[in-house]
Amino acid sequence: MATVRIPTPLRKYTEGKDEVAISGASIRELLDNLDGAYAGIGERIRDGKGDVRRFVNIFVADEDIRFLDGLDTKVEDTDEISIIPAIAGG
Amino acid sequence: MTALTYKATPTIDAMVRPQRVEGITSLIGNTPLVRLGSLERDLHGIELWAKCEFTNPAGSVKDRPALRIIQDALARGDLAGKRLIDSTSGNTGIAYSMVGAALGIPISLVMPENVSEPRKQVTRAFGTELIYSDPMEGSDGAIVLARELFERYPDRYYYPNQYANPSNPLAHYHGTAIEIWQQTQARVTHFVTGIGTSGTVIGTSRRLHELGRAAGRDVRCVAMQPDDGMHGLEGLKHLPSSLVPAIYDPSVLDDTIWMPTDEGWDMAERLAADEGLFVGHSSGANVAAAVRVGAELAAAGERGVVVTILCDRGDRYFTPLEWEKHYVW
Numbered sequence: 001m002a003t004v005r006i007p008t009p010l011r012k013y014t015e016g017k018d019e020v021a022i023s024g025a026s027i028r029e030l031l032d033n034l035d036g037a038y039a040g041i042g043e044r045i046r047d048g049k050g051d052v053r054r055f056v057n058i059f060v061a062d063e064d065i066r067f068l069d070g071l072d073t074k075v076e077d078t079d080e081i082s083i084i085p086a087i088a089g090g
Numbered sequence: 091m092t093a094l095t096y097k098a099t100p101t102i103d104a105m106v107r108p109q110r111v112e113g114i115t116s117l118i119g120n121t122p123l124v125r126l127g128s129l130e131r132d133l134h135g136i137e138l139w140a141k142c143e144f145t146n147p148a149g150s151v152k153d154r155p156a157l158r159i160i161q162d163a164l165a166r167g168d169l170a171g172k173r174l175i176d177s178t179s180g181n182t183g184i185a186y187s188m189v190g191a192a193l194g195i196p197i198s199l200v201m202p203e204n205v206s207e208p209r210k211q212v213t214r215a216f217g218t219e220l221i222y223s224d225p226m227e228g229s230d231g232a233i234v235l236a237r238e239l240f241e242r243y244p245d246r247y248y249y250p251n252q253y254a255n256p257s258n259p260l261a262h263y264h265g266t267a268i269e270i271w272q273q274t275q276a277r278v279t280h281f282v283t284g285i286g287t288s289g290t291v292i293g294t295s296r297r298l299h300e301l302g303r304a305a306g307r308d309v310r311c312v313a314m315q316p317d318d319g320m321h322g323l324e325g326l327k328h329l330p331s332s333l334v335p336a337i338y339d340p341s342v343l344d345d346t347i348w349m350p351t352d353e354g355w356d357m358a359e360r361l362a363a364d365e366g367l368f369v370g371h372s373s374g375a376n377v378a379a380a381v382r383v384g385a386e387l388a389a390a391g392e393r394g395v396v397v398t399i400l401c402d403r404g405d406r407y408f409t410p411l412e413w414e415k416h417y418v419w
Contacts, residue, residue, distance in 0.1 A: 007226045009319030044320045055322020055351050084225050086322045087179040
């Protein structure tokens with residue numbers, strides 16, 4: 001299972017955990033499974049059409065999935081996936 | 091053959107406004123107020139105005155608090171032999187860097203690592219030292235790290251803490267609010283703006299309430315926050331899920347508008363396309379909030395003069411294009 005790093009504003013869905021282990025062969029599958037495991041987190045990341053919201057950045061290792069294959073980006077069990085929010089405040 | 095000759099028109103002449111100042115910091119403040127004529131057309135009886143804070147020399151509203159914070163620290167002698175260290179999401183850092191360079195004060199900044207590349211480059215250009223905090227912890231992570239570094243090296247650093255420093259709202263109390271009052275010929279009825287450190291909304295609102303009361307009427311002051319902790323309005327803070335700044339004083343606010351990211355982003359695009367104002371997302375969100383206030387007044391058949399803030403330009407948010415992303419910036 002890949003490691004998904006959860007940013008502070010989404011930890012209310014993951015019982016406060018900053019990292020969770022989730023399986024999935026692609027980012028799409030992984031996000032589906034993430035929402036299955038932690039209900040409600042999915043709609044904070046993706047819109048009604050299933051696309052990643054335009055202000056949410058998802059990285060596989062250090063690569064933004066927008067520069068890879070988007071939601072179809074392949075995920076290995078050894079990968080670390082980071083969901084990175086915008087920067088707040090001053 | 092007719093020679094093309096330059097003929098000055100009165101309009102062009104009127105645009106020539108020679109100004110000379112003793113130093114770059116003297117160009118901070120006194121920003122123009124621009125009318126949002128295109129957006130106003132949908133709002134019968136409402137005037138919509140925005141303060142062009144992007145005309146400050148380092149490009150954002152943060153020039154004001156950065157200058158005031160440093161001036162006040164210098165006056166107290168707090169900076170003697172020390173580096174200034176603070177946490178920032180970007181604009182305050184750029185402003186500190188400019189003021190620091192101009193006044194000869196070394197600056198260290200703690201920023202989340204995912205701050206946009208242009209911001210990192212601009213601050214470095216001024217000679218500032220950058221320290222990165224964990225992007226997963228957001229701007230609160232930068233606050234915590236700045237505090238830790240200060241506690242570890244109290245002799246090396248002066249830590250103004252923009253989130254708790256009274257000089258931050260005072261810059262707006264003594265500057266922004268007075269300018270708005272004068273620029274609207276004391277006609278402002280509503281002031282609306284977003285919360286980052288809350289310095290702008292608190293300092294400006296506090297003074298506008300006082301000025302309004304002295305004139306025998308109320309100026310309504312409305313804050314705006316992102317509607318969720320997971321938002322894309324860079325520079326703005328969702329207080330229910332954040333460290334609440336010590337300078338935040340809700341007693342000077344009449345209301346808070348909760349802004350969805352998409353509404354702010356869409357308005358930023360519309361400002362560029364319809365008003366010729368290419369501004370950042372937080373400015374888009376500010377104007378979207380001001381439009382909401384105006385629409386409510388118009389629907390009730392009331393008149394109003396609504397003022398908001400354009401925090402910075404849109405080009406501060408450029409990200410590298412796909413083919414540029416491996417360049418060494």
